[in-house]
Amino acid sequence: MDIADRRIATVHFTLTDADSGAPITSTRGHEPLTYMHGTGGIARGLEQALEGRSAGERFEVVVPPEDGFGPRHDALVQVLPRSMWRAATEPKVGDRLETTTAKGPLDVVVTAVAADTITVDGNHPLAGRRVRAELEVLAVRVPTADEVRFGLG
Structure with missing residues (x-):
């Protein structure tokens, strides 16, 4: 099953500053991220990169500020x-x-x-920065009725 709107995806990710290589955050060694695709719960550039992917896929993407955490003001x-x-x-x-x-x-x-x-x-800490994301799709599934009605826990 592929990641698409209103499907539940579980992913591991590592974010680094795309220009300096400095680490930002990672789910490695922790619980993976589970989110409902297409609801704006993650940065637009990450959601676009995950669209159509399926369990087992690993890839990297660089997300520019306008598709990530916005410009710095x-x-x-x-x-x-x-x-x-x-x-x-x-x-x-x-x-x-x-x-x-x-x-x-x-x-x-x-x-x-x-x-x-x-x-x-008041800027997001990652505003104005290009972010490199290493992503691994662990699972994709259809949401439960409660997840559709109330969102993820």
């Missing part, structure tokens, strides 16, 4: 006065925060902390 990086920090703990690099913008909620990450300022970044 400099406007989503802001240097804020440290006085805006309202948490009980001291801010540190890597802290995740949720803020509200005119377009709705936005998750940001603290990327720098200085004496008087905090720098936050």
Whole structure:
């Protein structure tokens, strides 16, 4: 059975930065990814590369930012006065925060902390990067009635 819209696919993957070769993440040594194809649950470029594949196939693909995690937007990086920090703990690099913008909620990450300022970044950590994906399709199946109705667990 091939991967197609509304089928359940189980895959192992390893993502690396396509330009530097730096590792990003991998399911190897962990549980594989199981997702419903065609629902936007994974990056568009990965979904396109998996379309029509079947169990046992292994391949690599390079996903450009526009089909992966989007372009980087400099406007989503802001240097804020440290006085805006309202948490009980001291801010540190890597802290995740949720803020509200005119377009709705936005998750940001603290990327720098200085004496008087905090720098936050609302971009996806992989925004603007080409990603190399090594993929292995483990299984493809038709979803159960509950998966169709409620999505994957």
